[in-house]
Amino acid sequence: MSPVTPTPPAPAADGPLLSVRGVDVGYRTGRRTRLTAVHDASFDLYPGQSMALVGESGCGKTTLGLGLLRLLPRTGTVSAGQILFRRKSGDQVDVRTLAKEDLRRFRWNEAAMVFQGAMNAFNPVLRMEEHFLDTFRAHERRTRRPRAEILEESAELLEMVRLDPARVLPSHPHELSGGMRQRALIALALALRPQLLILDEPTTALDVLTQRSVVEQLTELRERLRFSMVFITHDLGLAAELADRVGTMYAGRLIETGTTRDLFHRARHPYTSALIGSVPPVAGDRHVPEPLPGGPPGLNALPPGCSFEPRCPRATEECTATRPELRVLHPRDEGLSHAAACLHADGAELPTRGGHP
Template identity: 80%
Template structure:
């Protein structure tokens, strides 16, 4: 697994600033089950951040919450989600009015959902999706359909699709890779500053995954948008991201540059997650699986939520919840932080990755 180099970032403040965000789901008893706890991070212009972790750790909930796309039972119950718009003004997405939020989406920040077939309306042609998106979200003079289709064709060409073949097709008439690339083109329609991608290569074959990842890298370099990339695939995270955040039981337990996480991880869970992936080079080894399961939102644990599965846990870990600690301070949100009471001790013992 090769970690990508850290991309240069302009010193102009964060594009997205997330502070102490809690996200929960209302149940039938009118109680709130918290699925994301006290998450904070900054994302600067041009940066790409991958969120990794096991299923159910809160990655997708966090991604949806950033744009207030949660289902009706979902609620961002605490914290701030501040975004710097193209005109230089900063808004708190949590407090935006419904109409302002609707126009904000796609023009400022867009999302590529997991499973393109479910994201498209099956009874509309691809060209209709582009027309509806432009007319629903853009401001100013409404464009004519012909103008929109000309721009849509250019967007499809950017993701290496034939507009003549794709625009007039229904979603089911396209392959999985074509649908996914069409969805990426649609997300870029109004030149957003931020693109959130939720498992964009799931259920695709390896060659199609490779084509999509390569095109995303090229588009990001050309258009300079920022990305939050939600994935189970650590190889994709290493290739696409400048920064990686590890989530466990709804908490962001370690963040750092891609090199920090894959070569100098300081949280036992991050190290175990990386160790569970077979290497693509070097000696053949048997990956070690992580026993047990993470706790659910209905059964929160005192102390560190990873303690029951951690081979390095001591009594203090089960009693006191660790707060994120900055190990290596860097500018532009690139500091290496970890929420582990024994991180420095384990690093000295060589128990975490170095």
């Protein structure tokens, strides 16, 4: 793999836009039973930065993304930690403590989400123009504006994602192609110019050419509107192209974070290396992809030590008993440091059980 490795934007002088500290997210599975799906997640995202969350299905990426905006289903809650967000006014708030009405105003004004299934995100019986009208009227702080004024602004948003407003606005969602629906959803998410856009697998159900178009438009819009982005994906190629930073998740934990170049060229966690090694290269030296055997552990039966230890080819006896913390390996400017949750992340040659290096 030869990923694109853009230079991350410099951190803003006034600190991070989003600061996640020790966040736990869980689901109620019974009257007295609770399953923690995300544990102790911590990271900073600065204005203009883009961060990709990668990992296998079930590792907690989507749960974390939904938790950041408190969009979890009724059985889910953010049970610990802080989600600190710097609003357009300059004030910092903890999203966890926002009252219901303030939270509704916060969404779409300050942070918005593009969901994985665009068809499921739209009401199938409403025309697209009604979706835009409802979003503006529900979330913007201005007094109720005339319908024509909102639709004019909606048309400008659709043109921004290269869609024909005359074709899209009168249509129901099912009358649009998958790519058109996805781009319309991105336009809707950007309606109130949020500072943060969270995207959950926005290209999964699209063909390769449409994926390419959506990625190009996201890159162009981010440069134009200067929003920050959290990009949830299984596609390491998209992560390499869209993200300044990457966070690897495994069994509900962030186990490595760093710049895109760090993780794709100097990965320090064996799981990150295994993910990269399982993808066929599109350029450079050819090699046979090596799939990672086994699967992630059940969240209700995690190993006592490192969660990755049962699958790790370089695990030692110490790994079976000690759960590693995410620690900084290479301190740099704020928001650009490289960190890994591995006892052997310093890079020394490690013995493995069985005696093979």
